[in-house]
Amino acid sequence: MMRKIVREPLLHFLTIGAALFLYFHWSGGGSGPTSDRIVLTAGQIGHLAAGFAKTWQRPPTEVEIKGLIDDWIREEIAVREAMASGLDRDDTIIRRRLRQKLEFLFEEVDAAVPPSDRELQAWLTENADLYRLEPQVSFRQIYLSRERRGSATEDDARTLLARLRAAGPDTPIDHLGHPTLLPREVEMSSLAEVARTFGQEFSRSTEALPVGVWSGPIQSGFGLHLVWVRARVAGSLPDLAQVRLAVERDFTADRRRRQLAAMYERLLAKYRVVIERKAADDDGGKSGANAS
Template identity: 35%
Template sequence: MSFLKEPFFHFALLGAIVFAWFSFANPEPFQGPSPGQGHNEITIDQPLIGAMKAQFRAKLNRNPTALELNGVIDNHVKTEIMVREAKSLGLDDGDSIIRNRLVQKMTFLATSAAQAVVPDDETLKAYLNNNAEQFVSAARISFDQFGLGETIESVDVVSVAASLKNGEQPDVSFLRFLPEAIKDANARQIDATFGKGFFEQLADLPIGTWSGPVRSGFGYHLVRVSELVPPSLPPLSSIRDKVLFGWQQSLAEDLSEAQDASLQEGYVISRPTPEELEAWVTK
């Protein structure tokens, strides 16, 4: 992806933008005292009130009343006290739920950065062509079928086929619970009705003539295929949202990998050698 020729640069740039947006759109209670505050001091200042009003307005589409805002402040104070006391007791150490939540927030930065990028049509066309297998429309078929029964030993298949080709209704008819005509259905739909592998057999039949017998999960059939539409790659204009979603998902994965690599550069990581690991496993 040409956009990611310098993934670390793009991650840093987009991550900074999204982090600023995230901090503005999702203000949360302080996780500890502000500079100059002691452990037992909680200050409800104007910026925090503004953040509370913004959250309230985002949820209910209106500003809070003074009484409602006072209730929000009460809840904030209770939450802040509980968080500080829990952290002072070390309750956050080794908590997998808290750790996973923090990882989710970090991952959110890369995902949001990707969603904020709107590529041009040329970029999306290139992604569509390079990942055609994700977007190819399934083959579809239309056909008529005549049920011969669970077995064909007692049926004059040639005579039945001749009658059908002449536009006549054969004297015998079985498997009446199955639809006689199917219009514009894909393999999943066909196999769900007639049994696995039925569509694959129909795809090899000639168009416009009665053929068979063809085996289904219920027995044997004579089939006349009227139309077979092969798999095709739709134009970008008809699946643009789907292609955009796929492109952004791919970008998010690339940014996440860049994020991991960039962050790991700031750490000294000591880990066992392959030999040590093998020895520990066998102990």
């Protein structure tokens, strides 16, 4: 139970929020935007100097530090005066930036919480189709080229099929059919892998073939094939361990979306939204607001 609480992003968010609040309450005393005191701490000066050093690859001189401080004070004054005059209001860039920062802070907190095995397993179960393993098949095949035999190919195929059926499963096939770079033996492969070599049409046809019998002829983009399906594995849902990375990626992306929406939903409760349409059809509630 405790683990679950520790993992809850909202809790992290609130904790950080509370920490920030306390920090400003205690440390900022009297130097906030509305005060007339401007305080620059040793730590902040150190930060300015570090910023300078990062850009110029050397520490600032005394004169330069003074310049940095003066500039910072100017900036602070400008910001306070501008905000006091309301210049920040209705500024699209500032609004977007604030929103971005808030959402990002939320996302960072969210990303810091690793999903639990149970959550991932639940996601996998719910979204099984996304991860389903394709059916697999292993087979032997003999190729007959229409280029080489023309209209006789079909008859050749049927004759050969009859011979093969009589000969049994372990007949050597290396010298049967026409020479080809297509593999005669295909180990257990997904249908997509079969299609990569033999084409879609052939790959689909193998699905209907019985196991342990010579079948055919089956058509591919290359010609005709006689096929002995050795074994088949039905499509299945993989174990979490097999697809963990993909599941984790998808789960976290989805959780981020859901929780961001939930955060807005919660925050929205604090507000009364009034939408004034042309006809002044204010319903006094939230029905017109889209928080996400």
